Amino acid sequence: MSKDPTILAIDQGTTSARAILFSRNGQPLDAAQYELPQHFPDDGWVEHDAEDIWSLTLKACRDVIARADAPPVGIGITNQRETVIVWDRKSGEPIHRAIVWQDRRTADVCRGLREADHEEKVAAKTGLVIDPYFSATKLAWLLDHVPGARARAEKGELAAGTVESFLLWRLTGGQVHASDATNASRTSLFDIHRQQWDQELCDIFRVPMSLLPEVTDCAHDFGATDPALFGTAIPIGGMAGDQQAALIGQGAFRPGLVKSTYGTGCFAVLNTGSTPVRSGHKLLSTVGYRLGGEVTYALEGSIFVAGAAIQWLRDGMKFISHAAESEALAKKAMGKGEVTFVPAFTGLGAPHWDAEARGAIFGLTRDTGPADIVAAALEAVAFQTAELLEAMAADAPGLASLRVDGGMVANDLFCQQLADLTGLEVDRPVVTETTALGAAILAGLTAGWFSSLEEAEGFRTRDRVFSPAMDSSEGQRRRRRWDAAIARVLTAPPSA
Ligand SMILES: Nc1ncnc2c1ncn2[C@@H]1O[C@H](COP(=O)(O)OP(=O)(O)O)[C@@H](O)[C@H]1O
Numbered sequence: 001m002s003k004d005p006t007i008l009a010i011d012q013g014t015t016s017a018r019a020i021l022f023s024r025n026g027q028p029l030d031a032a033q034y035e036l037p038q039h040f041p042d043d044g045w046v047e048h049d050a051e052d053i054w055s056l057t058l059k060a061c062r063d064v065i066a067r068a069d070a071p072p073v074g075i076g077i078t079n080q081r082e083t084v085i086v087w088d089r090k091s092g093e094p095i096h097r098a099i100v101w102q103d104r105r106t107a108d109v110c111r112g113l114r115e116a117d118h119e120e121k122v123a124a125k126t127g128l129v130i131d132p133y134f135s136a137t138k139l140a141w142l143l144d145h146v147p148g149a150r151a152r153a154e155k156g157e158l159a160a161g162t163v164e165s166f167l168l169w170r171l172t173g174g175q176v177h178a179s180d181a182t183n184a185s186r187t188s189l190f191d192i193h194r195q196q197w198d199q200e201l202c203d204i205f206r207v208p209m210s211l212l213p214e215v216t217d218c219a220h221d222f223g224a225t226d227p228a229l230f231g232t233a234i235p236i237g238g239m240a241g242d243q244q245a246a247l248i249g250q251g252a253f254r255p256g257l258v259k260s261t262y263g264t265g266c267f268a269v270l271n272t273g274s275t276p277v278r279s280g281h282k283l284l285s286t287v288g289y290r291l292g293g294e295v296t297y298a299l300e301g302s303i304f305v306a307g308a309a310i311q312w313l314r315d316g317m318k319f320i321s322h323a324a325e326s327e328a329l330a331k332k333a334m335g336k337g338e339v340t341f342v343p344a345f346t347g348l349g350a351p352h353w354d355a356e357a358r359g360a361i362f363g364l365t366r367d368t369g370p371a372d373i374v375a376a377a378l379e380a381v382a383f384q385t386a387e388l389l390e391a392m393a394a395d396a397p398g399l400a401s402l403r404v405d406g407g408m409v410a411n412d413l414f415c416q417q418l419a420d421l422t423g424l425e426v427d428r429p430v431v432t433e434t435t436a437l438g439a440a441i442l443a444g445l446t447a448g449w450f451s452s453l454e455e456a457e458g459f460r461t462r463d464r465v466f467s468p469a470m471d472s473s474e475g476q477r478r479r480r481r482w483d484a485a486i487a488r489v490l491t492a493p494p495s496a
């Protein structure tokens with residue numbers, strides 16, 4: 001183990017809590033990971049126990065710190081975004097389980113807000129569409145459904161935030177209630193142009209502004225950990241939502257560079273520079289990162305189910321015992337390619353935004369088996385990425401290649417399908433823990449390891465590039481099959 005200074009990145013994802021120790025030149029030295037239990041209390045509902053989020057994160061950090069020769073000089077936090085927690089300011093106790101980004105329970109409320117013509121105002125200020133995906137309606141749901149919560153919130157007894165803000169509160173022993181601009185930009189309550197919470201949005205979504213954390217840059221002195229946790233106080237210097245952290249970890253610091261992360265969902269994020277681009281194709285305009293008060297904006301396409309489809313094939317269908325087996329099994333079906341799987345378990349995200357759509361499998365015959373369905377699941381994630389990138393290219397032409405990361409890109413077959421169905425070169429780095437790396441780079445900036453992000457550009461080294469190899473008529477034939485399947489699951493006709 002290294003005696004050189006290190007930074008600990010906390011990556012609290014949808015399916016796990018991870019802690020990864022990084023060297024000064026961006027190399028992962030050690031890691032610990034714990035799977036996070038998922039709760040599905042009703043149709044389309046997804047919850048996490050906030051105490052699990054905390055205890056598993058703490059356990060992962062303690063494992064790594066205990067094995068290190070010296071405590072890390074800083075901590076960077078990155079996290080599943082939009083997921084909301086409300087807790088008591090005095091006791092620190094959550095008032096309910098966290099409502100997860102995938103949760104659709106507020107679909108009706110969102111429809112009502114769209115019908116009340118709030119869509120344009122919300123999009124102009126936040127860059128987002130009105131959808132249950134974002135935090136605001138989940139937060140209002142908690143205030144309305146946990147007995148006494150709204151009254152306690154009005155009295156100032158409660159605090160709210162997304163996962164990074166809850167972790168920061170716990171790590172600092174209840175001293176700091178803060179978030180960063182990337183996470184704030186996913187709530188629907190934050191004006192991405194003025195970089196502040198917005199009263200009109202808080203009124204529309206019925207969320208008291210006093211519940212919300214202070215919003216800062218991504219590289220910032222967030223305070224230090226309670227010495228009781230790790231035996232010493234460690235400064236917390238970096239914070240970003242996981243997809244934005246991956247943009248940094250992928251070294252996508254220039255406008256035009258795009259990365260796509262394949263974890264539970266898939267999130268393609270394009271750096272658009274210092275001016276927000278308003279999408280004409282239902283992509284999100286969001287904060288890429290904020291440093292020294294200067295915002296770098298991004299366009300994002302979000303797909304709710306990517307690796308989660310593989311998890312379902314493992315845990316629900318029992319077709320495989322490990323996600324990695326999907327590659328060998330799908331190869332057995334290659335070439336047949338007539339089964340189409342639309343994994344819209346929790347509705348469809350960009351560019352369709354249909355919260356009520358549900359999944360479907362088309363083209364089943366007597367000889368369809370697990371291999372065909374697994375192959376169709378991998379292909380579906382590639383098709384959905386193709387839809388996102390087409391929307392992105394229409395908003396911001398000139399995409400050259402796609403930098404990929406996340407659990408699914410260990411699958412070579414999937415990466416090749418991505419190249420074939422998007423027509424872009426798919427560029428996979430050696431270190432695919434880019435999310436954690438991004439958080440470490442931000443904490444490294446605060447620790448004075450570098451003076452600008454660009455100094456960390458060399459941290460990314462290429463593992464392999466997958467080039468498009470599919471015959472274009474075959475690609476078009478498959479795409480028509482996908483488009484027809486999507487048309488059949490949409491609950492409302494596509495709008496412009
Ligand atoms: N070899 C593989 N092929 C396909 N999917 C995989 C493979 N390995 C992992 N996955 C999927 O990747 C996801 C885990 O990726 P990860 O980046 O850890 O997710 P998250 O950050 O959302 O918790 C799981 O949903 C899993 O099914």
Ligand SMILES: O=P(O)(O)OC[C@H](O)CO
Binds near residue numbers: 012013080082242265
């Ligand atoms: O936990 P992940 O990696 O699936 O990412 C979740 C996203 O942040 C949701 O917006």
